[in-house]
Structure formats: structure tokens, C-alpha cells
Amino acid sequence: MTKYRQGFVSNSSSSSFVCDVCGYRISGWDMSLSEAEMVECENGHELCEEHLLKPLKEQGQMILKRLCEGEKISQNELNDFIKENHIDIDHLTFEDFNFISNELGYGDFRCHIPECLCPLCNFEELSDSDTMLYLQKEYNIPENEVFEEIKKINPRRKKLRDNEYNEYVLRKINSNITQILKEVEDRFDGSYKKFREYIR
Ligand SMILES: [Zn+2]
Ligand SMILES: [Zn+2]
Incomplete structure (x- = not known):
């Protein structure tokens, strides 16, 4: 879990992240998940980006569909967006989801990774x-x-x-x-x- 501690520099705080898979630990002033190259899944696991599972084709579609449920964009608009940005819909990657999520105004995808991409939620690892x-x-x-x-x-x-x-x-x-x-x-x-x- 992320721990925040107020430091002596005003408005700055020390953040530290610990990977629940490999134990890698990183900390810094005002460090974000993105700077730490880490992600957090919907069940609260914190882990290095590189441990994420590659989505199967159907899982990729499901994740996209869920992004649309926020009603910021319709399925058709999303399809156009994907075409315009030359995103390979059959081989969606973490970077694609991150890009789409940010562009559509849903914020950083890395802060709410669906459980199908988390090795801990899939019992491939146990923290x-x-x-x-x-x-x-x-x-x-x-x-x-x-x-x-x-x-x-x-x-x-x-x-x-x-x-x-x-x-x-x-x-x-x-x-x-x-x-x-x-x-x-x-x-x-x-x-x-x-x-x-x-x-x-
Ligand atoms: Zn790790
Ligand atoms: Zn998880």
C-alpha cells in the first residue's frame, strides 16, 4: 500500500511504493505511480508495470467496453478514435489502454487496472x-x-x-x-x- 508522510518541505510529501509481486521498493518526494513505473489494480495490489498479464483478445475488448460505460464516449466514437490513432484492436497493450484512458479523460489507467490483468488477482502469484x-x-x-x-x-x-x-x-x-x-x-x-x- 502507498504511504504518504508529510515532510518538512511544504506541500511536498514522500511517497513510497512496494511491489506486491517482487518486493521492489521505490520512494521519492511527490513521486507518482507513473514515475515509479508501477500500477495499482482494482483490488488494491501495487506492482511493477512489467508484471501485468497480456490481455487476451476478448479481454482487451471487454476493457475497452468498460471504458465506454463511463458515457464520455459512445462505442462508435471509440471505434473511430481507435482507427484514427492506428491502435491494433486485436493486440491491445497496457500502453494502448493508458493512452485511450488519458485521451478520453478517464485519467491514468494504471491507477485502476482491471483484475484480469493482475497476476495476483489471477493466483499466478501470492503476495x-x-x-x-x-x-x-x-x-x-x-x-x-x-x-x-x-x-x-x-x-x-x-x-x-x-x-x-x-x-x-x-x-x-x-x-x-x-x-x-x-x-x-x-x-x-x-x-x-x-x-x-x-x-x-
Ligand atoms: Zn515488481
Ligand atoms: Zn490485483
């Missing part, structure tokens, strides 16, 4: 924080127990990281992230929204 919430709910292993173990190795540690918790619990239950991913996808019928409701 550390979602994994942690799920494991906590299923196995009830207290964070303290794990943190004590971590501190035995490094007594200076102040905070337990999500991935450390996950690694510890997975070892203890003799499982791994691939198994958990499969289990979660089956259990919630491939619906990220159902999964999210369960863990939050």
Missing part, C-alpha cells in the same frame, strides 16, 4: 502480506513465536518481516508457496475477491 494473513488464519501461529526465533539469530532485529513469518510457518507445516497458491485458488474458485474477504 507476502496475503500469504501471511492466510497462514495466520489457518494455523494460528503467533507472530511472537516466529520473531523470537528470528531474534535468536539476529538479536538486533526490531521487526518481523512478512516473508520471514511465511517461511517459518511453511517449514513448520511442511508446505511451500506453490502448494498454498494452488490450495487457495481451488478453495476460493479462482476468485481473488472471495479470498480477500476471507483473509481480511
Whole structure:
């Protein structure tokens, strides 16, 4: 999640972004998602642009259709717009959606990526924080127990990281992230929204 903190420079704030897929972290004064080359999906995942899934032809059409539902433009007008701008309707890309969304006045597409393009919403990946919430709910292993173990190795540690918790619990239950991913996808019928409701 994005965290904003008011700094000593007036009207400026420090933004930081953390990728829920690879853990990449970037921060800067007044940095936007676009400058960070990151995106946010409709379910609140924050991730690097490069992890987005390529839309299938029908998905591309569906995303375009949804853009029209804002009633700023009719389907016919949109078709003309696509022709005029030489956009390849059969191979729509993230850049195309971004361009269309900005040109039509819907703002930056990257701030509300549909779930069909998000690898986390499609259970191709599981974020550390979602994994942690799920494991906590299923196995009830207290964070303290794990943190004590971590501190035995490094007594200076102040905070337990999500991935450390996950690694510890997975070892203890003799499982791994691939198994958990499969289990979660089956259990919630491939619906990220159902999964999210369960863990939050
Ligand atoms: Zn990333
Ligand atoms: Zn997502």
C-alpha cells in the first residue's frame, strides 16, 4: 500500500511504493505511480508495470467496453478514435489502454487496472502480506513465536518481516508457496475477491 508522510518541505510529501509481486521498493518526494513505473489494480495490489498479464483478445475488448460505460464516449466514437490513432484492436497493450484512458479523460489507467490483468488477482502469484494473513488464519501461529526465533539469530532485529513469518510457518507445516497458491485458488474458485474477504 502507498504511504504518504508529510515532510518538512511544504506541500511536498514522500511517497513510497512496494511491489506486491517482487518486493521492489521505490520512494521519492511527490513521486507518482507513473514515475515509479508501477500500477495499482482494482483490488488494491501495487506492482511493477512489467508484471501485468497480456490481455487476451476478448479481454482487451471487454476493457475497452468498460471504458465506454463511463458515457464520455459512445462505442462508435471509440471505434473511430481507435482507427484514427492506428491502435491494433486485436493486440491491445497496457500502453494502448493508458493512452485511450488519458485521451478520453478517464485519467491514468494504471491507477485502476482491471483484475484480469493482475497476476495476483489471477493466483499466478501470492503476495507476502496475503500469504501471511492466510497462514495466520489457518494455523494460528503467533507472530511472537516466529520473531523470537528470528531474534535468536539476529538479536538486533526490531521487526518481523512478512516473508520471514511465511517461511517459518511453511517449514513448520511442511508446505511451500506453490502448494498454498494452488490450495487457495481451488478453495476460493479462482476468485481473488472471495479470498480477500476471507483473509481480511
Ligand atoms: Zn515488481
Ligand atoms: Zn490485483
